[in-house]
Amino acid sequence: MSMHRTVTMLAGLLAALLVGAPAVAADNGLTVLAAPPASSGRMRLQVEVTDPALQKELRSSGASPDRFRVAVDQAGAQVKAVDRMADSSRERSYTVLAFDQSKSFATSWPQAFDLAEAYADELGARSGNHTVAVMTFGKSKSTHCEETTAAGLRACLARVEGRGTDQPVTRLKFYIQEAVREAARKQPLPRGGSREVIVFTDAGEESPALKVKDLARDARERGVRIHVVVFSAKSAGKGIAQRLDEMSQLAEGSGGRYIQVGDVDARQAVTGLVGALENLYWLDVAFCGVKPGQTSDRLSVEALVGQTPTAWSAPIDFRQRAEGTATAACPGTVVMGPSQAQSGTSAQPGTSGSANPPGATPGTGSPTQPGTVTGSPGTGTQPGGALGTPGGTQQPGGGPGAPGVSGGPAGTPGADAAPSGLPWWLIALLIALGLLLLIALLVLLARRRPEQAAAPAEKPVPPVAAQPAAPPPAAEPPPAQPEPPPAAPAAWKDPFATLPETRLVVSKGPPGLEPFYRVHKSTFTIGARQGEMDLAVNLPQLSGHHATVQLFKGGNVFVKDEHSTNGTFVDGRRLNPGERVQVRPGQIIRLSQHLELTLVQPGLQPAEPSSQVPIAAAPPSVPATTPPSAEAPRPKARTLYAPARGDDE
Incomplete structure (x- = not known):
């Protein structure tokens, strides 16, 4: 596994823990x-x-x-x-x-x-x-x-x-x-x-x-x-x-x-x-x-x-x-x-729970306003026993006195200042992961630094005695240069070649859908809003923006639920609102109960155009000796959908 992937995995794990840890x-x-x-x-x-x-x-x-x-x-x-x-x-x-x-x-x-x-x-x-x-x-x-x-x-x-x-x-x-x-x-x-x-x-x-x-x-x-x-x-x-x-x-x-x-x-x-x-x-x-x-x-x-x-x-x-x-x-x-x-x-x-800002002096409460002037840093876990509880009596703020002696065990300044919602082992794990991530980043930067090895100094060449100059030969006419061959026409470039061939095959859906849809951009939106989604399906059970498919150049595919009403499912598991998971070839993406799409990736190279689905087709080959015609425009691509946004993502 490369160092780059190691850093990515550590960062992802740390982010997942930071996001998921608060759910106690x-x-x-x-x-x-x-x-x-x-x-x-x-x-x-x-x-x-x-x-x-x-x-x-x-x-x-x-x-x-x-x-x-x-x-x-x-x-x-x-x-x-x-x-x-x-x-x-x-x-x-x-x-x-x-x-x-x-x-x-x-x-x-x-x-x-x-x-x-x-x-x-x-x-x-x-x-x-x-x-x-x-x-x-x-x-x-x-x-x-x-x-x-x-x-x-x-x-x-x-x-x-x-x-x-x-x-x-x-x-x-x-x-x-x-x-x-x-x-x-x-x-x-x-x-x-x-x-x-x-x-x-x-x-x-x-x-x-x-x-x-x-x-x-x-x-x-x-x-x-x-x-x-x-x-x-x-x-x-x-x-x-x-x-x-x-x-x-x-x-x-x-x-x-x-x-x-x-x-x-x-x-x-x-x-x-x-x-x-x-x-x-x-x-x-x-x-x-x-x-x-x-x-x-x-x-x-x-x-x-x-x-x-x-x-x-x-x-x-x-x-x-x-x-x-x-x-x-x-x-x-x-x-x-x-x-x-x-x-x-x-x-x-x-x-x-105090009217004063954190850090107020402990033990200086007014006897007529219980607990209104005490500070909050270093509080304990029992009411009345925290640092800053003005004490000496059984009533908070009953007059000057030693901090933390009124009605509960005394608190130690700063002993419990950290939030108690995270267990100690999780805090330690987060710190350790952060240190590992920092070390991995330093190693990665050190490896990428170009090696600047000093080149050996050239040895001085001893001087050579000057020789008498020979008479210049008679000038000959330069040989005739052959005419350059005509330039070959610019190679046609598949607009989908920047991303791996990725298809969403319809396994269940309303009548009128095509057999499959090609993911033609890095962020591919699916929903019911006509003219706004990359794949718009007129289905009442779909939300306006139901889900988003993300495609990366390495071939990884992710799907994210966009807080849909009827849910997004991957192999039968419903995603939480806003959840994003990786989808592998052969897995089924289900939007509500009425639309199922199977992820298919024939290979990392774009697949050959299929006769069933009209996609962008390459122009016919042109002989190298014949220059392309300036008036002959290239055939335009025909797609199953009309993306509302540009495909420059």
Whole structure:
């Protein structure tokens, strides 16, 4: 193995460890469903526990405030109380079943009501306290019934199904917004409970006036989840991929589910929405350290074991108010700043829980403001026992005293300053790999340095006695020079010769595709956006920019998932969003469930043109004695696709 490859492998391994090391806890596991504007320094958050292990643990041992932590970007927060919604008989749920009644949805109309009836059956098998409204929408909307029993809901669904689809267009996002507001009116957030909107649609939309981001933020502030059930098998036309992506973003942005019929078990996913209500929790949160005039902030929720996060939610924006107790200074045990779980570090009390900047003098706290003037460097792991906890009494900041003697073991300055999220052996491994990489780079540079060996000095030539000059010979006429032969025509250059012959052979896909497609550039994009992708396939299940194939001059091929909705698979394994893996000849790249491409590399030299696929062909050979004609243009290449960008990559 060459030194260059060794350096490349070391650098890749080090980068992988640096990227992957922070993931010390489970991937998410919590979802914030309701984040109303803060009022007088308080907020009542609703979260859903999606991690099965955490669900079981909280049900068996109960949920207490010390099991959760709320991380706020610009302030501090304390969880004062935790309540499981299913444990209260007063908590009610309100659901709106919204059906797209436009004519384009006619073929999926019966299947949508089959799923709704399965939802009603699952609802009837569980406890009551649930109200369901049935709404249809298109150019206008109608609310047909509100039912509290499964039998009444099934009867209403049967009546509405009989009406059929009779509206010419659909104002999809507008009436989703109306359904959200109706659910919030019927079940206001201060009453507790849950609010949901389940939309059955083909994602047809004629109005771009409303933005998905605004709809999702409005729904979360009102505590309404939006679940979107999309029937896309018959959907076609320009922009369908973008509309499917918007529906996915709307559902996920409000804490709901995106269910695309045909890609998942839709019946199981819809009926599972009923069971998810048993994993909803209310968190009473008190804020502190809010800056005067502050009106917005971001928060995320973490589930803890001790001080270690085991699950967390994605950060969300909320409206903050600098009023009441919110502007009071935070106790020293409150962690301020954004969540450290997603970056792989577990913040400890005192690391950023002070009003003063790090490095303030320890042991000088004001007796009236507990823990507001202590520094954070060299903190320990127990509240009250960290360096900088003003001590002498059992209350932080109770007056001058020796650092670290109030209510916990004393901390040693700098002993625990390093983040505790990375184990010592991983830190040591990263340091060792960094040193190896540095040594390998130095060796590589030394080998590439040109050897400048000193040339031996030439020996002086002894002087030769001058000889008398001979008379010059008679000048002869120079021989006639033959005429140079005509220049040969410039050799034709295959435009694909800079990259190895690489093909994506279609093993599964919609009708009308060619047998295979040639990867003609180093960055080859695949998706549903016509005129923008190098390989554009009119397939509803593909995202606008679904995946990217990267081809290198050495023949290595990589594929990257571009955060697609329905996923990118290599030999059956689904790539994580944004993940990039190497693909070898013979492996199958699958985009969603409806397009499969097999990687084929006949050799490092470009393959001969095939009669099945029109590619750039070389012009006919020209005899060396005949100069090429200036008027005869070279035949233009014909390709299966029309790349939107230049091929100069």
